[in-house]
Each structure stands twice: as structure tokens, then as C-alpha cells.
Amino acid sequence: MMAEAIFRGISGRLHRFTACRPQDAFAAGPAVYCFARPGPAGRGWTPLFLSRTGNLAKRLAGHEQWEEAQLLGATHVLVHQQDERDVREYVEADLAQSLRPVMNGPFLDAELEEAASEAGVRLVWAA
16 A cells, blocks of 8 residues: 555645554644545545644544545545645645545535634534
């Protein structure tokens, strides 16, 4: 199995991810991550869910979408560690448009939701 994955965003830029097993110890730092299954004939990766977080270890502990991802064949978490929040936003948006992961619906701001839930704020999304 490949230890890394490189995906091309809608912009044409390449983004490098490290393939990790779900039971691995994840860094507590910020990252863009995706749940992925091996690609056709075991070549490459098929991203199923893509998001970003300010604290990867905390976010992946009991992630509410991991079980669904496993049902769709996910075996690994692909991680792109990135300290700058605006860069994480860019990478997520760039890849969401090019990869269109099956588990991603309309893109909400995952980091904003995390911060709000930690602060006890409930976000209401208006159409």
C-alpha cells in the first residue's frame, strides 16, 4: 500500500498527503484529512470524505463519519498537516471541487463548527 497520496486540486496544484491507519496515533496539530479506500486495482486512493481541523487527534477520536466511511471501503486516513488556517481552507476547497468525495455534501466550515461547539455556541445555517 502506498505511504503517501498526491491529489491535484481544481486549481491544478498538487497536494501531498500521508496515508495513516485509523489506529495510528495522530498529531494534535491542524490538518486537512480524508477517509479513503484503495483505488481501482489497488492503485492510488479514492477519497470518500474530506475535511479540515485545528486538532487532528481530537477530531479523529470517535469521528462520527468513520463508520460510514468504513462501510464504503475506507481503510486509511490521509493527512495533510498544515499550520496556516487559510491554507487549510484553500486546500480543502481546491480538492473538494476536483475530487468530489462521495460523503461530502454541501461544504460547511468544519473548523468553524468545531470552535462553536467547544464554545457552546449553536450555529444555524440559513439558505
